Amino acid sequence: MKKNSGFTLIEILVVSVVIVILGGAILGLNIMIGQTQTTAFRSFTTVDQTNASVSSIVKEIRTAQYGDNGAYPIEYADTQNIIFYSDIDVDGDSEKVSYFMEGTELKKSVTEPSGIPPQYIPENETTRVIASNVRNGGAPIFYYFNEDYPADSQNNPMSYPASIAQVHLVEIMLRVNQIDNPNTDYILNSATEIRLLKNNL
Numbered sequence: 001m002k003k004n005s006g007f008t009l010i011e012i013l014v015v016s017v018v019i020v021i022l023g024g025a026i027l028g029l030n031i032m033i034g035q036t037q038t039t040a041f042r043s044f045t046t047v048d049q050t051n052a053s054v055s056s057i058v059k060e061i062r063t064a065q066y067g068d069n070g071a072y073p074i075e076y077a078d079t080q081n082i083i084f085y086s087d088i089d090v091d092g093d094s095e096k097v098s099y100f101m102e103g104t105e106l107k108k109s110v111t112e113p114s115g116i117p118p119q120y121i122p123e124n125e126t127t128r129v130i131a132s133n134v135r136n137g138g139a140p141i142f143y144y145f146n147e148d149y150p151a152d153s154q155n156n157p158m159s160y161p162a163s164i165a166q167v168h169l170v171e172i173m174l175r176v177n178q179i180d181n182p183n184t185d186y187i188l189n190s191a192t193e194i195r196l197l198k199n200n201l
Contacts, residue, residue, distance in 0.1 A: 049131065050131045050134075050174055050176050050186075050188055051188055053106070053130040053131050054172055054174060054188050054190050055190070056130075057099060057172055057190075058172065058190045058191075058192045059192075060084075060086045060088050060097060061082070061084060061086070061170050061192055061194060062192040062193065062194065062195055063086050063087065063195060063196075064084045064085060064086045064194050064195075064196060064197075065085060065086060065087065065094055065196050066085060066094065066196075067085040067094045067096060067113070067118075067120070068085075068093055068094050068113040068118035069113065069117065069118050069119060069120065071085060071096075072164060072165070073085055073086075073194060073196055073197065074164040074167055074194075075096070075164065076098075076161065076164070077142065077144050077160075077161055077162040077164055077167055077170075078142070078160050078161040078162070079139075079140040079141065079142065079160050080100060080101040080136070080140065080141045080142065081098065081099065081100040081101070081142075082098070082099050082100075082142050082170070083096070083097070083098045084096075084097055085097070088110065093112065093113050093118075094113065095110050095111065095112055095113070096110070096111040096113075096120045097109070097110055098110075099130075099141075099142075101134065101136070101141065104132065104133055104134050104135065105129045105131065105132050105134065106129070106130055106131040106132075106134050106141070106174070107127055107128065107129055107130065108127065108128055108129075108130045109125050109126065109127040110125065110126055110127075111124050111125045111126075112124055131174065131176065132176075133176050133177055133178055134174055134175065134176055135175040135176060135177050135185055136173075136174065136175050139173075139175075140160070140173070141172060141173060141174060142170060142171070142172060143157040143158075143170070143171040143172075143173065143191075144157055144158040144162035144167045144169070144170055144171075145157055145158065145167070145168060145169040145170075145171070146158060146166045146167070146168055146169075147166070147168040147197075149168070149169060157171070167194070167197070168193060168194060168197050168198065169191060169192065169193045169194070170191065170192060170194070171189070171190070171191035172188075172189065172190050172191070173187065173188070173189045174187070174188045174189075175187055175188075176188065
């Protein structure tokens with residue numbers, strides 16, 4: 001007697017369905033892992049770039065000086081906008097620098113002095129984005145403190161817009177995130193005194 005061996009059609013169908021399900025699960029897992037890695041990489045890049053921007057802002061504010069037109073080192077100091085003068089490119093001239101929010105982007109504008117006597121002409125202003133995915137919302141980015149801080153906790157941080165003649169220390173606080181989840185926001189914080197306005201030199 002000769003016995004036939006092999007798979008029945010039902011067995012083949014069952015195996016095929018199992019293979020498809022396993023393949024789909026593995027593919028989905030790979031996609032999910034890939035997306036997670038991409039999000040993590042983008043978040044790391046965003047934080048790294050923003051951290052570099054914060055360091056740059058701190059350095060520029062620390063070295064704020066009188067404008068070439070005689071303007072006071074700080075021109076305007078509000079929650080999400082600061083305007084000051086500083087020789088940011090070390091060319092011997094004081095540039096007019098402004099940091100301000102537009103949507104979820106922190107932008108920087110720079111105006112070089114020109115003419116005799118020196119003037120800061122709006123047409124010479126250049127603007128670029130220095131930080132994206134900023135999630136401060138309506139919360140301040142800039143905090144201002146007078147010369148009596150930290151002893152004077154009642155009047156510090158100063159109210160907005162800050163009295164520019166009293167500002168001696170500026171604190172920056174940025175919340176950044178690639179995704180809409182406040183629980184995973186990265187908070188970047190730094191502060192600096194304005195050297196030219198320090199009284200204890």
